[in-house]
Amino acid sequence: MWKHKGAARDMGRRTHVARREHIGDSLVDGAIEVPQHRLTMPENDYDKVRRSSRVFMRVRVVVAGKNSDNRRFREACETIVINAHGGLMYLNQPLAMDAMLVLTNPFTQEEQESRVVFLGEATDKGQRVGVEFLTPAPHFWGVDFVPTDWPAPSAAVRPS
16 A cells, blocks of 8 residues: 655655564564655556557568668568557667668568667577657558558548
């Protein structure tokens, strides 16, 4: 149970901890207040709403860019998770956060510029790399079932 003191919610939080006291030959549970450390996770992190749903799907994609050694690369891979704003895939390249990459859908030849927003641990499959499209592109992945919260494509403007 949390107790809040004053206006500062994260400061002075206390939690009840069971304490056993010896009274004669029997144990009695008692509650004591123990101050918590000041480093607490912000509560609103759990309340954030995703911009679009994640879909666990393998989609072939070709990734091109410069690795952290400043060398150009082009690598074919498959996604692990996709959404309208990017995806997660395994790559065998040393990359830096915020590195710019170009993803190409080999079936449609559509390209999307993206940036690295997550770098996971290296595994035998490669390093998990999360990318964010510079502009949302829900139809880039070529999925037939587009979740309802993925943005609709903008209407093409035709000259009159």
